[in-house]
Amino acid sequence: MKTRRRNYNPVAGAPTTSHRKRVKLTTSIGHNFFNMLPDDIVLSIFIKVGSTADCPSDFVAGVSTCRRFKTLGVNSLVLSKASAETFAVKAGNWSEFAHRFLQRCSDAGNVEASYTLGMIQFYCFQNRRIGAALMAKAAIKSHAPALYSLAIIQFNGSGGSKNIKDLIGGVTLCARAAFLGHIDAIRELGHCLKDGYGIGKNTVEGQRFLIEANARELSTICSKHSSALLSGDRKNLHLLVSDFGFCLPCSRSHPANRFLVDWFGDRRLDPALRVCCYGGCGRPETRVNEFRRCSVCSVMNYCSRGCQARDWTMGHNKNCRPPVRL
Ligand SMILES: [Zn+2]
Numbered sequence: 001m002k003t004r005r006r007n008y009n010p011v012a013g014a015p016t017t018s019h020r021k022r023v024k025l026t027t028s029i030g031h032n033f034f035n036m037l038p039d040d041i042v043l044s045i046f047i048k049v050g051s052t053a054d055c056p057s058d059f060v061a062g063v064s065t066c067r068r069f070k071t072l073g074v075n076s077l078v079l080s081k082a083s084a085e086t087f088a089v090k091a092g093n094w095s096e097f098a099h100r101f102l103q104r105c106s107d108a109g110n111v112e113a114s115y116t117l118g119m120i121q122f123y124c125f126q127n128r129r130i131g132a133a134l135m136a137k138a139a140i141k142s143h144a145p146a147l148y149s150l151a152i153i154q155f156n157g158s159g160g161s162k163n164i165k166d167l168i169g170g171v172t173l174c175a176r177a178a179f180l181g182h183i184d185a186i187r188e189l190g191h192c193l194k195d196g197y198g199i200g201k202n203t204v205e206g207q208r209f210l211i212e213a214n215a216r217e218l219s220t221i222c223s224k225h226s227s228a229l230l231s232g233d234r235k236n237l238h239l240l241v242s243d244f245g246f247c248l249p250c251s252r253s254h255p256a257n258r259f260l261v262d263w264f265g266d267r268r269l270d271p272a273l274r275v276c277c278y279g280g281c282g283r284p285e286t287r288v289n290e291f292r293r294c295s296v297c298s299v300m301n302y303c304s305r306g307c308q309a310r311d312w313t314m315g316h317n318k319n320c321r322p323p324v325r326l
């Protein structure tokens with residue numbers, strides 16, 4: 001009893017490391033402490049772990065501990081609340097197991113899983129109908145990235161001929177994503193209004209949307225990187241000069257986009273098709289000359305004006321030159 005008191009850490013309220021090394025998590029009758037917890041408490045723990053995990057291994061390590069955890073870890077309640085980072089599998093690690101796990105999360109009602117698997121099916125495996133249906137499943141539950149991705153598909157007529165472009169449908173989806181605060185959707189809508197693309201031209205309103213997109217971007221980045229901004233850490237302050245010339249750090253792409261970047265970085269597309277030149281996007285063309293080109297250099301290709309604006313601020317503004325005519 002004296003030994004326990006000496007090793008108890010009064011600040012942390014938990015046994016010290018030396019004490020933990022000597023005392024196993026077992027009772028005098030040899031049961032593991034976790035075995036004594038009822039299922040609903042263990043489930044609550046897994047829901048918390050799954051919804052806050054930063055990478056798949058955080059979650060998998062917990063689930064793989066024992067047979068009971070394997071069963072409780074894939075309970076539909078846990079899967080429905082798992083974060084996008086929990087199933088952010090790398091393209092090189094893609095497997096039937098990863099596919100089944102994402103599908104189970106989607107079936108459990110996880111909109112992030114539906115969106116991620118939808119993007120993978122649509123672009124990586126060319127299963128256009130299945131991919132679009134999964135994205136629609138997320139979009140119908142007001143998942144802003146899914147609404148925006150479906151808008152890009154409508155604007156570009158992705159997966160079909162250019163005659164099936166639906167500009168009005170694209171603007172409608174974009175407007176819904178913008179209403180939910182999706183920055184790229186607000187920016188895209190601003191450009192559509194300025195150009196009269198799929199909607200009546202309204203330059204003033206378009207400019208207002210572009211200002212709003214930049215203001216939201218500034219706010220998001222400042223809140224995420226406040227320490228770097230305050231300390232003036234130039235290493236972390238790479239990027240972002242948005243439409244109005246701010247120099248700010250870049251926000252992290254969605255796991256679905258990171259997967260596409262990895263996937264098409266390793267595998268060659270049909271040489272006639274190109275991948276969006278914005279490094280945080282990864283969307284490939286689904287037919288020749290689907291994407292818009294930079295009107296100055298005619299070298300860079302973008303799936304959307306949102307990606308073009310981001311890549312411009314990422315550094316293309318320094319490299320963009322008109323082609324040399326011989
Ligand atoms: Zn793009």
Ligand SMILES: [Zn+2]
Nearest residue numbers: 294296297320
């Ligand atoms: Zn250019």
